[in-house]
Amino acid sequence: MKFANDKDFMASLRELFAKSGRFARAAQQVLKVIELAERKTKVEEVFQGLVTTNHGESRVQHCTKYDLMGACRLVTVQHDGICLFLFTGSHDDCDEWLERNKGKRFHLKSSQQGRVIESTRVTEDISNPSRRLTTTSDLAPGMLWEKLPARYFQVLCEGLEPDYVDQLKSLTSIVSDDELVDLALLAPDERRDVLYDTFDLLKGGQVQEAKGRVDQYKGTVLPLSDAAASDIIEAVSGDEVVLMGDVDKELFEHFVKTASFEKWMMYLHPGQREFAKKDFNGPTKLTGVSGSGKTSVLIHRAIRLARVYAGEKVLVLTLNRALSKLIKDLVHAALGSDAPENLEIKSFWELCKDKLASVEPQNKLIYSDKTVATNEFAISEHIDDIWAEYYERRNNNADAKVLWPLHKTLLARGIYPADYVRQEFDYLRSALAPSEREQYLSLEREGRAIPLEERYRQSVIAGLAAWEKKMSVVGAVDYLGLTTALYKHIDKLTPEYRSILVDEMQDFGTVELKIIRRLVAPGQNDIFLCGDTAQSVLTKYHKLSDANIDVVGRSHSIVKNYRNSREILLAASQLFDRNRAVFAGATNIEILNPEFANFSSPPPLLLEAESLQGELAHALGHLKSRMEELGAARTKACIAVCGFSQAELEDLASQVGLQVLTGETNVVAGKVFLSDLEQTKGFEFDSMIILNCSTVAIPHPLLPAEESYRELCKLYVAMTRGKTELIVSYSKGPSSFIERVTDCFTEGSWSDYSSAMTLHVTKFRSARFSAEPVLQNETLDADAVLMFPEAAGLSTSAQDKLIQLVPGINRFRGRKQLTWKRFDGCYDALKNSPSLQSINSVSEGVWTELDALHKRISLRQTEPVKPTREILSLKSRPIGK
Structure with a gap:
């Protein structure tokens, strides 16, 4: 006998346990059943001590219910060699679940992984309201038939009159059951039930079930009631039903007992699971669309490898410090004290600082992105402020004068030099070590649109040396400065990790990849790279081959999105599709076409305000109302601001009392966060609000249009952080990126959607959005x-x-x-x-x-x-x- 969990079971068990008292005791009974199912093969042994309910259950085919303590129930399906755990809860909760799932039938469907178990709902008698499906509408816009792949709709319409097909095409999510019944009854007898069921399921956003219903009608799936024992033996875990043997037992129990833990950490879908469990004979690259669970795969794989190589260190590495902290928090929440001691989770920043502390202990205080306050009256400076001081040659520091010819010629091109040169410094440092920088004079600057003569490249090299000296003097360092400092000691680095798993690998430059290569010896499962080139947001030189990392024959991808509603992902996907022209200057960018998740939400909003301050005030007012309506537990939110640096955001956050996404942010515990676009990468939020998506902010109006694809990637990243709510906001006109996809949004004014909170913001501190008078400045030469x-x-x-x-x-x-x-x-x-x-x-x-x-x-x-x-x-x- 095989045992498996249906898609609703885990969450129902967690909710039952969270109720405490008699409900928690009932949940413990279920956990005992699951424990027995891991080592027993007979139903009577697994359910020993439990009795079936007095009344049978006809709403779900092959259903068996068990009585639990405290008038609770455990709902299962048992048939010819398999037992599916469907739902558990109080008597009323189970009854409500059964009513919602009336007509549920399981079947076996062939997939790339093998035969998976899926389900759909089937009307027993279309003329009897109590025996036909009644799905609550999700009120999604658009025509229902467009949610189905064309081949499925063609099967439904084969042989039907064109006028009748037109009526089917006119159906929307607000169609009533009676209207749907009347229309279905006009079809041939053998087509009535499947037509009614398919469109009823589509009305509720249940696209996967609707496809399953058509599959049953076509006969391309094997109903569980017709399956032989040999068919059951071949069954593998799928998106809906997961076999017990594929569930991490420790993670499962922690999930049940920790109500705050994220569901996605628990189960891996089939397309993800193979990459978590498979061994690879060398470096491996896994790319995937946003929301496909790449980070989840990486975490599960890291835990598995840490257990397999128990005596050796395994490292999970991220570029984003906030993401590193989130992964640490999630692993702790999942495993607690059972987390493998040999598993390390670090940002690349932390890794460099740790290594430098051992080879340059005298410089420990230098390696920070803020200066160290020397006394109680001193104020630490952010690296962004130090850059402005250096580049603008303030405080009698003329080191950046060497960049003046380049500065002037960039100005003549309509380019803002301070931003472009800083990006060029990053590009150079990501490509070449200090000892190799003469190669920059002839380097093919892939992805950089502005050609630079040798004299300008010489000035970049000299200017970068002066910038590095400046940071050393003031006692601070930017991210790539830290990488450069460590690379000087690369010959001292030795393989100390058995495996290194890298998240968001597309944002690692070649120099960083060379350091990673030195820290792990070549061999099986040595390097696992996870990412999405369509989310490349940094100006870096990235070549795996230059770092001696060969993934030929070991590159894979996953395209199913599990995070975002269909409406949010459609808007984000169209953002790429309709702005493809900006990728003309991009190299090594592969845009994967995503498969949509199986749920809907209202379309994303595109809202206008009179000013950026008005946008923020309305956004906070909206989130306050949403929390009051839905509860704080269901409103984890992020407000991202286009066109602001990290230092500027931190200044703004301190004025409005919000947390900024940084390496110290506790994302698991917090509720509302402020961020730039790129720092949102790797996270997910119930509500995602993007402010300042205006024509003057994105794409950067004073940087090369040929390089604006990076900003498009940043916007895509931020949009796909929202699971069920996305709001894009602007003033003074929307971004050209957004103008091309307005039909994917509901447009309006902020004032029509929310009240504005009163803000006490004295200024929006931004190089491009300053409100400071400057013409009377004494030093305005x-x-x-x-x-x-x-x-x-x-x-x-x-x-x-x-x-x-x-x-x-x-x-x-x-x-x-x-x-x-x-x-x-x-x-x-x-x-x-x-x-x-x-x-x-x-x-x-x-x-x-x-x-x-x-x-x-x-x-x-x-x-x-x-x-x-x-x-x-x-x-x-x-x-x-």
């Missing part, structure tokens, strides 16, 4: 002006003239002023005296540019930076080879 995003698009001749006229010093020749201390003073003088323009050789074209620049800076207090038509037209100009 030419160099300072040319650091502003507003200066992007200024021609080289206009820049040179600005530098000549505004060096930061007032100089005169007699009564005639030659140079100015501040830009506003120079502008006013030239505007009021056209003759002065002539005297200072300011051409009409240059004056037009300076006048437009002054206007853009003047708007800084009320408007975020946005590109002008002139700036956009400049983006096609080459600046080198």
